[in-house]
Amino acid sequence: MKWIDLIKLSATNLWRRKLRSVLTMVGVMIGTASIVVMVSLGIGINQGYIDSLAATGELTTINVNSNTYYGGGGGYVIVSVNGSASSSDSKQVKAIKLDDSAMRKISQLEHVTVASPKLDIWNMQVGTGKLVSYYSLLAINPEAAEAMGIKLSEGSYFSRNASPDTIEILMGESVKRSFRNPKSNRWDGEAPDLDWLNAKYTVKLNDYNNVDDDGNPKVYEFKGRVVGIVPADGGEGGYNMYCSLETMKNIMKKYKKVFTNSGMKTDEYPSAVVKVDDFNNVSGVQKQIEEMGLSCWSMADMIKQMQESSKSLQLMLGGIGGVAMLVAAISICNTMLMSIYERTREIGVMKVLGCKMSKIGAMFLTEAGIIGLGGGIMGLGISYGLSSLINTLITANGAEESFRSVIPPYLALGALLFSILVGVMAGLYPSQRAMRLSALAAIRNE
Amino acid sequence: MEPIIRIRGLKKVYHVGEERVRALNGIDLDIYPGEFVCIIGRSGSGKSTLLNMMAGLEKPSKGSIVIAGEHLEKMSEKQLVNFRLKHVGFIFQQFNLFPSMTALENVTMPLVYRGVGTRKRKAAAASMLRDLGLKTHINHRPSQMSGGQQQRVGIARALVANPEVIFADEPTGNLDSRTSEEILGLIQQISRRDGHTLVMVTHDPSVAEHADRVVNILDGLIVDIVDQREKNKAPENTEEEPA
Incomplete structure (x- = not known):
């Protein structure tokens, strides 16, 4: 049949x-x-x-934090097992410095697409004309900008052969509103009407250990240039002013004293961001980084x-x-x-x-x-x-x-x-x- | 000539409560290819049991049945179904047509079970129905046909796969005498034409008159076997005697 x-x-x-x-x-x-x-x-x-x-691009991101940057012995890092940090099946690893060699190791891990330190340059101020922003610069690996998920609405990423004495900036849309005249009391929270890409910027490095009689710090000035604008939905909400870590390293080498006096270290980073190729690999990579002795945080734990x-x-x-x-x-x-x-x-x-x-x-x-x-x-x-x-x-x-x-x-x-x-x-x-x-x-x- | 059906020492005992009922009490019978054999006997004589056993529907208690060289008494139910598929056609007293199917569909069923393709089996079934004079009723359902017509469909269904042996269990039992005559004539005509061996059970002597040989059964034993071939060869004056 x-x-x-x-x-x-x-x-x-x-x-x-x-x-x-x-x-x-x-x-x-x-x-x-x-x-x-x-x-x-x-x-x-x-x-x-x-x-x-x-949508926030956070799913494949691991944020790495140094336990040593802000002083102290660094202590230990708890390595979470199977995505849960419950005490019974966790182990502790001695914390290490988040420096260039650690960064190299991280970027060589499997499934890592890009890894960049994040260094907050809080003793520099960006200004144009009479306007000054209270946002600090965030130094990142210049080649990593695009892979980190930073999008641009205008302009371009950091140029390959940037002149060493010009600080290139990727400016977040929200940062625009922070530019104001410090001598004026008027501030409505609106972004000033500027041709942001073509305006002339000065970046001031303040030496707070070298204060004159009026209490003003000694200032070193650099040329700044905004090369790209990061829209509000272009990564971290457009709340950052990114600059090239390479340029910054040169400046830090030259003015080492000024930086160390401000409590900044020149041979290690407070934090880093690591991008992983797929969401499913996040916890694996995160575990490996934790085992190196670095604290991590990612959405993976939460989502798990x-x-x-x-x-x-x-x-x-x-x-x-x-x-x-x-x-x-x-x-x-x-x-x-x-x-x-x-x-x-x-x-x-x-x-x-x-x-x-x-x-x-x-x-x-x-x-x-x-x-x-x-x-x-x-x-x-x-x-x-x-x-x-x-x-x-x-x-x-x-x-x-x-x-x-x-x-x-x-x-x-x-x-x-x-x-x-x-x-x-x-x-x-x-x-x-x-x-x-x-x-x-x-x-x-x- | 080698018999197509060879029965030896066939016994069947039913257990009804404490009692043992001997339905068949040692039957020996040979049936030859192309023969029309009628098994006749009273109700309870064991004639239906004999037929059922030949068709592999019941297991013998003792003895052997060999049909076309195969021992039925040794077969499992699966093998028996296969055996019927290959060698046997069956005509029922109650027609047993599938009520939801048309005449044509009913006749195609044995071919469906054999895995014959649609076009081929429809052609075969249609030609068989034509032979039985049902050309105009091909697409009728059983409920739209008379008893005689239904039985003709039943006969077509039994013959369509061209089996070597056809068993008929009181095929005219539910028909009036005129229709019975008609039906018997048809069965005989076609099975003779196609060389089928026909084994029929009946209690009606007038039905048995058509057979080549008549096997009389009483209380599970063969009483006698009457060869009617010579008699039936005589001119048609037996067909319709004037009243």
Whole structure:
């Protein structure tokens, strides 16, 4: 017997008992729909959260902090195991300096796309004309700017062969508002109207250990140039004024005393930022860096926990659907058994006519499978309906955007396969019964 | 000539509560290819049990049944189904057509079980129905046909796969006498044409008159076997005697 004939035969048999078939399918439909909707909510919550974090570009970022930069012995770094920092399975590593050699090691780690120190130059001031910004410069690796996720709305990144006595600046959109005349009391928080890319800037290095009689520090002046503008959504909210670490290192070498007097170290960094190729590799890289003796912080820890809790939520929700599915399976089994009871003679005739027993069994399994599939399709339809209804309601009520119902293709496909599987499983016993029925039933003259 | 069916020492005992009922009590019978054999006996004589066993629907308690060289008494149920698929056609008293299918679909079923392609099996079934005079009823369902028509569909279904042996269990039991005659004529005509061996069970002597040989069964034993070939060869004056 060919498969196509078997399926046709099974479908015809179900069609003969339309109402009963459909009612049984409704059971599967409810089961499938409840599982899919429940799981879709879980996925939606998960995804909404990750999406909102991904938008900030923070998901693949590890922030490394020095334990030694601000003095003290540095102490120890706690290495978290499996993403959780619970005390029982953590170990401690002696803290090390975050210096160039540590940075080299970090950037050589697998999955690290870029690593750059972040050095806050807080004793320099950027000004143009009479305006001065209170933001300090943040020195980063010039080649890393783009890979760190810093975007530009205008201009370009640091030039390759920057003149050593011009400090190139990537200016955040929000920083513009900080430029004001220190002698004026008027300040409305508005960005001054400037041609930001072409204005002339001066960068003043203040030597606070060399104060004149009026209490003003000795000042060294450098030329500044804004080469690019970082929009508000272009990384860290456009709240930074980035400058090239290379340029800064030259200046620091020359004016070492001035910097050390201000409490800044010239051979190590307070913090660094590390970018990893994929979110899933973040915790692995983070662990390696921690084992070197450096403290780390990333979104991965938070998301891990969040995923754990949403997984158990999903399991619970899916479990409720599972109960509905179990009831559906019992109802399929019942329907099939009734059908076999009614078709005893027919099955006997099939046997007498030479239909193989395995095919008779397969026919009933197929019928049960079709019930499952039918219910699954109906359930999926209902799920899509409910899902979009939930989403419209959420949007209409202006609830948190992170809460949505999402049915990814794998969930839809999985639900269909699962409903078929449930049907077939529920049909196993009835089909065995059908196979064992006696062919003699066909000849009995009632 | 080698018999196509060879039965030796066949016994069947049913256990009904404490009692043991001997349905068949040692049957020896040879049936030859192309023969039309009628097994006749009263109700409870064991004739149906004998037929069921030959068709592999019941297991013998003792003895052997060899059909087309294969020992039925040694086969599992699976093997018996396969055996029927290859060698046996069956005509039922109650027609046993699939009610949801048309005449044509009913007749194609044995071919469906054999895995024959759609076009081929439809052609075979249609031509078989034509031979049985049901050309106009090909797409009728059983409920739209008379008893005689339904049985003709049943016969077509038994013959369509061209089996070597056809078993018929009181095929005219549910039909009036006129239709019975018609049906018997058809069965005989086609099985003779195609060389089928036909084994029929009946309690009706007028049905048995058509057979080549008549096996009389009483209380699970063969009483006698009457060869009617000579008699039936005589001119058609037996066909319709004036009242």
